[in-house]
Amino acid sequence: MAQPSSDDEFRTFLAAVTKWLEDGGAPAVPQNAVTQAGYPLGERARAERQRYRRGTLPPERIAALEEIPGWTWTPRQATFEQMLTSVAESIRASDTGEAPFSAAKLPPREANWVKNQRAAYRRGTLPEDKERQIRKTLPDVLP
Structure with missing residues (x-):
């Protein structure tokens, strides 16, 4: 220790x-x-x-x-929230009004993050609080 x-x-x-x-x-x-x-x-x-x-x-x-701006005791949650925001901004910036949502339109890092969240959802391993955050911020991302 x-x-x-x-x-x-x-x-x-x-x-x-x-x-x-x-x-x-x-x-x-x-x-x-x-x-x-x-x-x-x-x-x-x-x-x-x-x-x-x-x-x-x-x-x-x-x-x-x-007191330090940006410090967090839960870095994984902070990373999740950063990626959620980043994906949402990319979707808004590239929104063509086409449905359904396609991760292929995102930068590679963000597309990979979406792929991982979807996979966790399908496996039943995506925590409920994260599922709620995704559905609220990115309603068309999860099945």
């Missing part, structure tokens, strides 16, 4: 994650993400989220992270 860090180490992490997010980095910092200075940002973000889930992250550190 990762040991709690010193105040200096935590300030370094705060600065690094703030810059990452300000520069357009995803809230789901990849575990292998390393800053230009060699700081292991991905490992550190994972460790802080683990401490939070375990209830061992001090309240002042929780507050400091929650």
